Amino acid sequence: MALSLNRPVAPDPYALLPQVPAFTLRSDDVADGARLPDAATNTPRGDNVSPQLSWSGFPPETVAFAVSCFDPDAPGVAGWWHWTVLGVPANVTSLDRGAGRPDGHGLPSGAIQLRGDDGVPGYVGAAPPPGDHVHRYYFVVHALDTADLGLAADTPPGAASCALVFHTIARAVLVGTYQR
Numbered sequence: 266m267a268l269s270l271n272r273p274v275a276p277d278p279y280a281l282l283p284q285v286p287a288f289t290l291r292s293d294d295v296a297d298g299a300r301l302p303d304a305a306t307n308t309p310r311g312d313n314v315s316p317q318l319s320w321s322g323f324p325p326e327t328v329a330f331a332v333s334c335f336d337p338d339a340p341g342v343a344g345w346w347h348w349t350v351l352g353v354p355a356n357v358t359s360l361d362r363g364a365g366r367p368d369g370h371g372l373p374s375g376a377i378q379l380r381g382d383d384g385v386p387g388y389v390g391a392a393p394p395p396g397d398h399v400h401r402y403y404f405v406v407h408a409l410d411t412a413d414l415g416l417a418a419d420t421p422p423g424a425a426s427c428a429l430v431f432h433t434i435a436r437a438v439l440v441g442t443y444q445r
Contacts, residue, residue, distance in 0.1 A: 274398065275337040278344065279405065279438055282430055288322035290406050290437035294362060301402060301441040307383075307390035308445060315348060315365030315388035320358055320406045320437050327355045327408040331429055333422070334388065338400040346422035347402065348388040349379040351414060364388075377418045379425055386418065391443035399444040408435040 294302055294316035303310040318332065330353040339345035348365050350372060357373045364371035365388025369378055378386040393400040409432045416425055 272340075272398075275344065277403075278335065278337045279403065279436065285433055286324065286435040288320060288324075288406075288408065288435050288437045290318060290320045290404065290439040292319070292404070292439060293317040295404065295439060295441040297439050297441075299441065301391050301443045305390050305441070306443060307392040311390050311392075313388065313390045314363050315360070315371075315390075316404070316441075317362040318360045318404060318406065318439070323406075323408040323437070324435050326410070327434065329353060329355055329409045329412040330357070331407040331409060331414075331425070332360065333403075333405050333407075333426070335403045335405070335426075336391070336393070336400050337403070338393070338398065339382075340394065340397070343423065346379075346382045346426075347390065348381060349422040349425055350376055351379065351416060351425065352376045352412065354412070379416075379418060379420055379422050381422055391441075393443060393445055395445045397444070399442050402441045402443065404439045404441065406437045407433040408437075410434050 304312045304314045332350040334348040337344040367387035383389045
């Protein structure tokens with residue numbers, strides 16, 4: 266029996282979390298609600314390049330940031346983590362295009378990338394199943410009340426997401442889409 270990809274769309278995962286103030290997240294590469302550029306995908310047309318991100322308007326008491334990319338529309342019950350960066354210093358307000366390279370070379374000093382659901386550190390681009398509905402890719406910057414969440418590079422991204430709930434004082438969200 267073939268698997269049917271006709272399934273309901275998952276809710277906005279961040280609407281399910283405790284409310285925190287919002288701040289602004291922009292990108293030179295991704296417009297909110299628009300299709301991701303092919304370069305930001307993990308498809309035959311893509312290059313697996315993390316998009317440029319910049320943020321502003323966060324609370325002055327921010328101590329550090331975490332950055333992530335999550336697809337709640339991936340098949341299965343847990344979505345798919347494409348990128349998680351922890352330990353971004355409070356004086357850093359942008360990441361360049363390609364900062365999510367597996368070697369972490371484009372990240373600010375002290376920041377670490379977790380292994381995503383693909384099992385590799387760094388950004389892994391969009392690759393929804395062919396024929397599935399449009400997937401949403403939530404690029405999120407969390408303003409944190411601590412610089413040290415007590416997590417290591419081998420922490421699963423879902424566990425990091427849980428820890429972030431308790432230390433996020435504001436959140437910025439930008440959603441790109443992709444479908445094959």
